[in-house]
Amino acid sequence: MQRHRTESRGVSGCTVGHSSQRRMDIMAIGEELRERLHASDDSLIKDRRYHLKLYPSCFVGQEVVDWLLKNREAESREQAVEVMRTLQDYNVLHHVCDDHDFKDDFLFYRFRKDDGTYPEESDAIAFARGQRLYSRLKKDKNMIKDRKYHLKTYKKCFVGKEFVDWLIANGDVPSRDEGVKEGRELLEAGVIHHVCDDHHFRDEHLFYRFKNDETEAKKFSDVLSLLKSMSPRVRRSTKEQRSRKGTVNGTGAGTGAVTGTRAEAPSQSEEEEATYTPMYPASSDRKPMPVPSPSEEPVAQPVTVDQLMASGAPFTKKTVKVASDPVGYGFVIRGAQPVHVHTVDPSGPAAVAGLTVGEYLVSVNGQDVLNSTHTEAARLILIGPTTATLVTMKKI
Structure with a gap:
């Protein structure tokens, strides 16, 4: 044989x-x-x-x-x-x-x-x-x-x-x-x-x-040939799984919905109804932001995209550039259509840039997110440059 x-x-x-x-x-x-x-x-x-x-x-x-x-x-x-x-x-x-x-x-x-x-x-x-x-x-x-x-x-x-x-x-x-x-x-x-x-x-x-x-596949660059040998479906599935498994749930552009390492992406209704849970997985190193009590929590008032963008609405538009430090951006977003800033680390880059709790996201790095979920908006921040450019609407 x-x-x-x-x-x-x-x-x-x-x-x-x-x-x-x-x-x-x-x-x-x-x-x-x-x-x-x-x-x-x-x-x-x-x-x-x-x-x-x-x-x-x-x-x-x-x-x-x-x-x-x-x-x-x-x-x-x-x-x-x-x-x-x-x-x-x-x-x-x-x-x-x-x-x-x-x-x-x-x-x-x-x-x-x-x-x-x-x-x-x-x-x-x-x-x-x-x-x-x-x-x-x-x-x-x-x-x-x-x-x-x-x-x-x-x-x-x-x-x-x-x-x-x-x-x-x-x-x-x-x-x-x-x-x-x-x-x-x-x-x-x-x-x-x-x-x-x-x-x-x-x-x-x-x-x-x-x-x-094994003697084969030991070079660092062999990763690329191994990746190319996989079917496009397998490669796409791997990237999608990482983007859904809580990897954007750090203390930076993290989501507010509970998504453990094995959880699938929550549905829109789940995202809108989820009770706030601080998103600091075991992998996260920034000091967790204090969680406000229900009576102290500066909750964003529910508004629709149409109400937010209506002529004469009591909101002002501004642009914020948040330059990440080595450990992240320092804010958490929640909600959907529109997404809002839920928490800001007082010692993080977002606070230094002037981002505040309750602001609504209009765009992330030039891409409109008014009709997006916070998971989708967070993904744009995750894959974008180290300085995130956010256009927001803030209540006057």
């Missing part, structure tokens, strides 16, 4: 599908980049202070782009940004307050492995767990190593039975059955695979390998 690696399935039919495998490839490249940045002499990932607040284990977007060019990992600044945004789409990294897509600017970002904010998806959780195990196994020179069998050398692999022994000895699992379950979950998530893709994970003398140790 000819021994070769099959991409879509092994003899046992248990390897992951194309899209899942490529997703794991992209996440593995992101993990490789994270490890290299941590080990860099330039101290790119470190605790940083801004306005007396400490932001642990973060990096500056502009500095990482410089590093990627210096190390010939990208051909241009534009390519570096494109790949980093792809890693962000796959939840490998994020802005510390989830206020920005990746930008070649003085903005703070962090790998999700460094703050434990991987999305609650089974494959992402298995990937994160697999990376922790891989980091520990690498330190044991007897576990992952080159092994010979029938005159052929299998690079950087481990034995299934020995892996189960190791898990039990280190207290990761209580029994061999649980060890096999762990190995199977890692294989099904694409974190490990049998060296010839002929077996699911078994507690036997069979060779397996971590995806991290």
Whole structure:
């Protein structure tokens, strides 16, 4: 029998599908980049202070782009940004307050492995767990190593039975059955695979390998070729999921509706009726803004777009330019048709720019948002330049 690696399935039919495998490839490249940045002499990932607040284990977007060019990992600044945004789409990294897509600017970002904010998806959780195990196994020179069998050398692999022994000895699992379950979950998530893709994970003398140790798809720029090999539907779905899963729910241009990491985009009626909940996910680092009590809360009076824009209406139009600091914009928006400013961080950029609670958004970065939901308006801020240009209507 000819021994070769099959991409879509092994003899046992248990390897992951194309899209899942490529997703794991992209996440593995992101993990490789994270490890290299941590080990860099330039101290790119470190605790940083801004306005007396400490932001642990973060990096500056502009500095990482410089590093990627210096190390010939990208051909241009534009390519570096494109790949980093792809890693962000796959939840490998994020802005510390989830206020920005990746930008070649003085903005703070962090790998999700460094703050434990991987999305609650089974494959992402298995990937994160697999990376922790891989980091520990690498330190044991007897576990992952080159092994010979029938005159052929299998690079950087481990034995299934020995892996189960190791898990039990280190207290990761209580029994061999649980060890096999762990190995199977890692294989099904694409974190490990049998060296010839002929077996699911078994507690036997069979060779397996971590995806991290595969020779292919290790270059930073390979992310783009992996992305292009996916169907347009899969690529679009990944971006849409990130834009819906609360990534705009930081203390900057965050939404007011409750949208946990697994929640779908709320319907318009849900957005209009949602009770205010401060949007500061575990990934958010800016100090939360105080939540006003119901009697103190400066609630925007319900108005329609027609009432807002009617001739003689008691509103005045103004333009506000909010220049993000490294950790975000510092305001929260809510509502729909029209969207209004719900909360402003008194120490943030929005307050400095003159944005106040109760103002209605007319446009964001030149795009009309009068008939938009706050989720749609927040997305325009998220993907826009670091200085958001807002046209608002304020009650006289």
